[in-house]
Amino acid sequence: MANDAGSLTPRAEDFPRWYQEVVAGAEMADNGPVRGTMVIRPWGFGVWELLQGELDRRIKEAGAENAYFPLFIPESFLGLEKEHVEGFSPETWVVTHGGGKPLEEPVIVRPTSETVVNHFFAKWIQSHRDLPLLINQWSNVVRWEMRTRLFLRTSEFLWQEGHTAHATEAEATDYAVRILRDTYLDTIESVMRIPTFVGLKTDRERFAGAVRTWACEGMMGDGKALQLGTSHELGQNFARAFDIQYADEEGTRRYVYQTSWGASTRLIGGLIMVHGDDFGLRLPPALAPSQVVVMVVRADEHTGAAAAAIADELRRSGLRVRIDDQTATSFGRRAIDWERKGVPVRIEIGPRDLAEEKAVVVSRFDRSKRSVGLSALASEVRGTLEATSAALHREALDFRDEHSTPVANLAETLEACASGFAIVPWSEVGEAGEDALAEAGITVRCLQRADGSLPGVGEDALVAVVGKSY
RNA sequence: CGGGGAGUGGCGCAGUAGGUAGCGCGCCUGCUUUGGGGGCAGGAGGCCGGGGGUUCGAGUCCCCCCUCCCCGACCA
Structure with a gap:
């Protein structure tokens, strides 16, 4: 990572390199031992867990329930939907051996789960009373990728994939759009603070097997686009391929209309590329594993206790707070490390501050500092977090519009x-x-x-x- | 797969008349320091991508292989 001086390559100088250095320097992820795989480190996974929580809540509000389907899928399933197989077979990983012997039927490692989910939808859906069926799963999927980059494109990635079945096409359309707007757009804008373009994909860019794909597109810090969430209307393509039929009120058998939708760990890549700056990551408060870090500037008997008291007070007000009392490491080193990790607010407290009943509050957004009386600290921190959230969005929006x-x-x-x-x-x-x-x-x-x-x-x-x- | 580049301590790199491997950062120990990447001293860590060959001797020369990176086609 980084160059000899230890600082990051400036974003404007070499964006891809800057990105890699931020991922490494913020301890977000490492390359896995198998080509294209990724180890998500605690800091990166902490962001993902928060993001998951936000998405999961909205998915449930939209009425979907979580379930889990197997990692392995019979190879024959993939071939059942023509466009789907054409889209995905070049990128599937196939397991041919198990227990030391060749398998009778090779299994594929899911690149996405439409086929196996719909195999079960066909069993579970009999009547119009079984509809709509709204299922989500959190899982990993595996795809062969030519070029990989941590978070943005990896051979294995984590995501959620929703799969639904509806009685009518209008219902399916409404649901696909609802997920796009209420789950993806809302999370990306209000939690990730990334401004987006929403709309319909062209036929060329549509998901393999879908009749319509809706998407949120974000603009990264280098002016390139990243697809952040997609919601597909599958029409009756999979229903016909997997024979998913229900009996309507008159007893007539009809094929369901379906949707599928997903968002992945790629979102974290987007987060980095939209909000990061030359000093590292900048996390929106809602996704920061630690929203505040209280730094003990130097070790003495009073500052440690004061830092603990501050942290306690902030925690009681509902914030995620971490104490940095690793005073064996120089102050500057630690300050820079937290800055790289993108912690929104740092509180620095040392003997000088303590003598005046104050602490220094540093905003990661613009690295501005102010000295604040201890009694006003909690409200100052809250204000800074709110301002950070707003400012990150504002800055990204201005950039996008320009x-x-x-x-x-x-x-x-x-x-x-x-x-x-x-x-x-x-x-x-x-x-x-x-x-x-x-x-x-x-x-x-x-x-x-x-x-x-x-x-x-x-x-x-x-x-x-x-x-x-x- | 087409075009370009590179494989040497954890990371980034240097190392050609072939002579037994070095630098920066990081790491460990001690002292000192701590308000934006500290200082001093000591220390650990390398079958130089793999295999073969030439040679008294190969990181260095020759042959074969492997891998990775960058640019393009595929993609959440």
Whole structure:
């Protein structure tokens, strides 16, 4: 990590390198021993657990229940849905041996669970009374990837995948959109503090086996796009492939309409690339494993006790607080380490402060410091956390807007995508335009209304959000 | 798979007339320090990617293999 002086490569100088150094320097993750795999370290996993909690709560509010399906799937399942197999078979890992012998039927390691989930949906769904069936699972999935990068693209990653079945197409559409808006968009904006573009994927970018894919797209600090959450309408494709039918009120057998939706540990990569700065990670308070670290500047009998008292008071007010009393390590070293990890607020307390009944409060957002009376500390910290949350979003939004250019045609689109996104009438692009853009490594990230809102099904006069993506 | 680069202590690297491996950071011990990457002293840690060859002697030269990284095609 880092260069000889120990500082990070500036973001503007070499963004990918900066990213790797932040991941390493904040102790978020390490490369696993098998190509493309990732070890998520405690700090990174702490962020993931908080994010999981936020997503899980919203998923449950949307009525879905958690369940778990097996890691191994019979190879034959994959072939049941034509587009799905075409999309996924190149990237599946296949287990051919078990117990020292070749398996009679090889099993695949799930790249996603539509097939196995729907195999069971076919058993569980008999009547319209069984609908809607709303299932979510938290799991790992495995895909063969050409190029991998920690969090952004790894051979194995953690995610949640939702799978639902509905009686009507309208219900399925509503649910897919509801998940996109109330679960993904809300978590990404209000918890992760990442501004997003929401919309519909083009046919070219659609999920393999879906009839429609809805997505949240974020803009990273280098102007490139990252897909942060997707919600798919599967129509009746899987229902027909897996024979998922229910008897309606009249006793007529009908195929269900389905959705599937997912968000992964990739979100953490997005978090780093949106909010990180030249000093390391900056975590939004809602996702910081420690929101406040109380640093004992130097060891003496009073400061340790004072730090403990401060930490206790803050904990009682519901904050996640950590004490750093590792005074054997120099103060500067420790300050920089917490800064790299992105802890939103540091409280520094030493003999000088104590003599004045004060402590220094440092905001990670802009590294500003202020000396605050001990009695006002709790409210000062709360205020700083709230300000941090707002400021991170504001800064990301400003960046995104500055790097999103409304343009009129394909040529201008190409130009604008050199530094960010282009917003262009979809009618100016079309499928032929998409092919042309693809040659420059540029894709349509999503289609939305001109005002940025989600389009209705079948609506036209949409604009395309176009950019380079991860 | 196409094009480019690299494999040497944990990390980043140096090391060609072939002569028995070094630097920075990190790590350990002690003293001292601690308000933004401390100082001094001592110390640990390497079949130099693998195999073969040339040679008295190979990190260095030759042959074969493997792996990793970067750029492109695939992707949550």
